[in-house]
Amino acid sequence: MPSGENSATFKGGTVIDKDGYVRVRGAGKFQLEHRLAAERVLGRPLKRGEVVHHISGVRTDNRPENLLICTDAYHRLIHTRQDALTATGNANARRCVYCRRYDEPAAMTMNTQGKHYHKACAAAYQRSRKEKSK
Structure with a gap:
C-alpha cells in the first residue's frame, strides 16, 4: 500500500484520517487541523479539556467561523x-437507556x-434479569 507522497490521501502534507478529520504535518507529526486553526485564532495552545466542535458537522470545514471551542461536557x-x-x-427529547427510543x-x-x-x-429489564438468574 502506498504511503506518504504516493498515498491517494496525501495532499501536500495533509491527510484525511479514518474519522474524517484533516491532519496536517507539523512538528514531525500529523496534527488535527481544526485544533491548529482554533489555536491560531486564540493565539495560544488549547487548554486541557478544551474541545473544538465543528458547528456545521463537516469535519473538513476548518474555517474559524465553523469552529466552537468548548468543554468536553x-x-x-x-x-x-x-x-x-x-x-x-x-432537541429536548431524550433516549431511553433500555429501549433506545x-x-x-x-x-x-x-x-x-x-x-x-x-x-x-426498566421493569422489563429487571424481569428479564431475574428470569435469566433462575
Missing part, C-alpha cells in the same frame, strides 16, 4: 441534542447518573 450536550433533533425534530423527558425517569429511561422498560 458541553460538546457531548451539543451532540446529544443534535442527535435528538435529527431523530425526532425535538426517544421520548419527552416528562415521560421518562432520570437516574442518578443523569440517564433517562421509561419505567416500563
